[in-house]
Amino acid sequence: MAKCWETRGCDEEMQATCPHNLPGHQCPTKCAFAQCGRPSHKLTTDPDLIFDPCPDRSAAMKEECTICEFFLVNGPKVGDSLKEG
Secondary structure, eight states, rough: OGGGGOOSSSSSHHHHHHOOTTTTBBBBOGGGGGGOOOOOOOOOOOHHTTTSSOOOOGGGGGGGGGBHHHHHHHHBBTTHHHHHH
């Protein structure tokens, strides 16, 4: 099962025409379909989390995840893919 930060909020038909559905492009926070309604979602204002260099923000499909406490604490860390290989 995909983790919340690995999925976009829109269906396949919408993704086919979306300009953000490109490798390396995140869904912007202004997109209505990028809003997270999961109970684990919690925006953070904690500077220690926001400026932590360890979370791999490039793994998030949605820009909103990059300021979500759940993602910053539980998401992949920079260098994790090197450890798996």
